[in-house]
Amino acid sequence: MSVISINKESLSDIIGNSDKLVKETATSRETTVPKVTAETAQVTRAKKAGSISIKAYQFFKWAIPPVFGILLLVAIWSLISYQSPNLPGPIKTWNSAITLFSDPFYDNGPNDKGVGWNILASLQRVGLGFGMAALVGIPLGFIIGRFEFAAKMCAPVISLLRPVSPLAWLPIGLLVFKAANPAAIWVIFISAVWPMIINTSVGVSKVPQDYMNVAKVLNLSEWKIVTKILFPFVLPYMMTGVRLSIGVAWLVIVAAEMLTGGVGIGFWVWDEWNNLNVEHIIIAIFIVGIVGLLLEWALTQIAKKFSYE
């Protein structure tokens, strides 16, 4: 009721008519109501249009810089490919990508498989190596963070081995496992294990003394200390380690597979280089980038879920 009366006034203001008209509209309700609703509808429509334009503005503000960045990249790429005719340009690569992804899962024997199989093979290796690294690295990180003796014992070994390029471990893997595939997984393991050990142990060593005093006063068992205090506190640190690890693992897989061969995105790159199919190499670079991005994004989402804050 009040809404209608307000609108009546505003209606009269807008139309700028005399009291006569106001009286008329006031007396004949049947005519007033449709007029008022028409008026309010117009107002809300205007408001909606305003909010849409704001949303569009925000969307463009968010989307334009990255689009520009990618366009710039493509432009530089075209320029270089124009100067050096051996490098295929964006359009050629795009067409090649379309034919490639139109049949990603064909299988013509071990040396000629679809790109989908290659990606899956690499992901499987990374998954195995990374999974084992998590199984070893996270508990080890807890032990190192919890016990000073273990920390001092492991410190020189970690500082010595951590800076070693992951590929330097490949010959050792080949020697011990006598096969290419476990050797590649071994390289992933060794490169992914350090961030998890280090981040987990840093997290454990940062547990506030207050919480440990609570544990002491309550006389909690070691199991309760780990499950109720250490684990929840360390989880964010651990997830950082996991994210760094998966990044490193995905970084290393291409190089490892180039050396070991078989099926996999890294081997595929090398194979296409031997075929001088440079479009496919560029496509592979994009694939590696995009898959790495997705892995990172997925883990960030998981990390957000586990945060207690």
Add this chain to the structure above:
Amino acid sequence: MEKANADKYVQLENVDMTFTTKKGIFNALKNINLKIKEGEFISIIGHSGCGKSTVLNLIAGLLQPTEGLLFCAGREIAGPGPERAVVFQNHSLLPWLTCYENVYLAVERVFGSGAGAESKQQLAARTHAAIELVGLTHSADKRPNEISGGMKQRVGIARALAMEPKVLLLDEPFGALDALTRANLQDELMKIMAKSGCTAVMVTHDVDEAVLLSDRVVMMTNGPSATIGEILEVKLPRPRARLDLAENAEYNHLRREVLQFLYERHAKKVA
């Protein structure tokens, strides 16, 4: 045996405490002797850095004395234990657990294991009772970051009391709270202590708080090598009402005594 211990339920005998720091050996406490009666409320007051929290941590068993002995109920204090519950200054609640779960963790440890292990229902009942005692039943399922500072400290007190300790140790329990909340909690603590009748040792730097709550106020000299300067008996009848005491001559006299000790006889030199 019980009778003999009643006068020295908690006992500190010639306790010395030195810390080895980067700058060398620091002698924090020297020759501390203190006997605390069963059911007594003791405050330890002194300037900051005088080692009053160290005394509390020694009784809690979180620190071991360099020299001397500590006893609780006739047994030497060898380490922390649930019979000496601590209320920490910054509440020290685990932020990933609800208030209920924080208290339950303590209850479960004390009553849920060993020979007389209680059932889950009994443990839950104890937890609810402790939370009700501090008036937080409505917030039991909230996490510490969802409640106010005063409420957090209440949960801290509930957690300590739920363990049914022989001695309750309070380390500047209300130091981080605003004056109004602090006064409220002091009143509630007095009521709770009257109900439970357990022995309490509180570290504080608040003169009013010390006199209001305590049976005796232990005043410490300044460090290094801090020791007990004087012990003041507070013979005000209980229950004590904050408003009545404001004009009570005895209360004001005691307050003045403590202030004189702190600001005349043992004034802290300004560095």
